[in-house]
Amino acid sequence: MALAKIVYASMTGNTEEIADIVAEAFENLDLEVEIDECTTVDAADFQDADICVVATYTYGDGELPDEIVDFYEDLQEEDLSGKLFGVVGSGDTFYDEFCKSVDDFEAAFNKTGATKGANSVKVDLAAEEDDIIRLEGFAKQIAEALN
Numbered sequence: 001m002a003l004a005k006i007v008y009a010s011m012t013g014n015t016e017e018i019a020d021i022v023a024e025a026f027e028n029l030d031l032e033v034e035i036d037e038c039t040t041v042d043a044a045d046f047q048d049a050d051i052c053v054v055a056t057y058t059y060g061d062g063e064l065p066d067e068i069v070d071f072y073e074d075l076q077e078e079d080l081s082g083k084l085f086g087v088v089g090s091g092d093t094f095y096d097e098f099c100k101s102v103d104d105f106e107a108a109f110n111k112t113g114a115t116k117g118a119n120s121v122k123v124d125l126a127a128e129e130d131d132i133i134r135l136e137g138f139a140k141q142i143a144e145a146l147n
């Protein structure tokens, strides 16, 4: 069974919930899922996965969350050729650089040789019904790209 690994950063829970929605969607598509907070894993752990997903919020002024910076830097050193990736995240449209960390991770994954399985999904604060539909579509598109 193919493995989807989701690594997330979340301070107030919005991104963790987004990661959980994606995890459930993958499970419903008969994928094996591992979901971990970013400080408990290494970027090299993505080597075990067929699908690599990062879920992150954005902090400061378009900054990565402090706790995911090491993971972000290490990710760019990994060779993830042959794997699929996707990025999701939460931000706040109040800020000029809405969900910039999502774009930063997409750029980092592009350096690994992994293939983008679906367009990134950016959520304004907590996921609402329409966001859940987008997140489920994201998971479905990546799962279909695997086949």
Ligand SMILES: Cc1cc2nc3c(=O)[nH]c(=O)nc-3n(C[C@H](O)[C@H](O)[C@H](O)COP(=O)(O)O)c2cc1C
Binding pocket: 009, 010, 011, 012, 013, 014, 015, 016, 057, 058, 059, 060, 061, 062, 063, 090, 091, 092, 093, 095, 096, 097, 098, 099, 100, 124, 125, 126
């Ligand atoms: C000090 C501070 C700075 C933030 N800066 C940004 C930002 O630059 N861009 C953005 O999209 N969201 C920004 N946010 C909003 C958070 O990304 C948003 O609240 C998100 O839902 C938090 O995710 P979490 O609940 O998983 O921690 C900021 C929030 C705080 C408290």
